[in-house]
Amino acid sequence: MFDLAGDDAISFGLGEPDFQPPKIAIDTFHQAMLDGHNKYTTTAGLPALREKIARSWDDYQNGMSEANVCITMSGTNALLNLFLTLVNPGENVLLPEPYFPLYGPDVTICGGEDRYYPCKFENEFIPKVEDLEKLVDENTVAILYNFPSNPTGGTLNHTQRDELLDFAIKNDLWIISDEVYDRIVFEGSHVSFMGVDYNKVLIVNSFSKTFAMTGWRIGYIISSNLEAMSQITKMQYYITACSNDAMQYAVLAAMEEASDYPEIIAKEFKERCDLIVDRLNQMPGVECHKPKGAIYVFPKVHVDGMSSEEIALELLKDGVLCSPGSAFGPSGEGHLRFAYTISKDDISLGMDKVEATLKRLNGL
């Protein structure tokens, strides 16, 4: 889609915030390099940053310290680390579908089997335990949850979280909870798997989305399980030895001096979300939930006889780039994903084009 798009296409394609990191982070990064922080750090990362991260979870789980945190070079790195740590050949992992496309290949790289549980539109993209039960067997080692979700925008309430937790406990599974959108939530506060009464919970997080640092490549793993953290840190040593020295000072500065930055961008994302959902729901053949977090909408878009890829290609011809739902797994068919990572003016302009294309395709 990117290759086919013209330079002037309005792009709802990229899952990355259209903001820059807080200025204090950029300045500190620069200064840290000038100050000589250009060396290896300890594998788990700068103690002060890890301590700060541990404190940032106090509302969920008290008493964690730097020992509970391993800095990684992105959420992507954190995910691969966890799969490499947990999965042996012949074992399987339960993954959401529609999905963030790296999960399955990561499990395959480890010699494991990727098994997908459905997150259906009619259930607001929250999985049902009965569907999970059909997939689990004696070789299942872990289940991955991703809320707020890419691509669906699905978020959990506490009851749903507890049901998913009980399923994992009953089957003695590790929970890998990908919470990289934890601070981009629009209603109430984020519902996390951190702080639950179960010691097989591993949280993946990242500064990519919440501090608009996608290109910096920095994230972390946190868990109250110290034995797990020691194995995870060992694995991190084999993967990258450590993360980027100067950048860790920059992230620490962002957390200390621009701590409200994620909430500022979340407010803007909420306004965009409201705008795009209202527009989409007025279009022929479109049904769209209003997500409570992340930076995506995943509407059902129906045009007789056309696949989601064909619809996306028609939209592209008319100057709008979005992702066909089928790129996120078979049940994404019939959907399109729009990332609202562009200005409200561009969203409005893009939605005018989408509406015109869908009217044309529906013969209206």
Ligand SMILES: Cc1ncc(COP(=O)(O)O)c(C=O)c1O
């Ligand atoms: C659900 C989810 N997890 C993890 C990532 C990885 O983020 P990063 O590697 O930039 O930290 C992304 C990026 O789009 C994502 O959407």
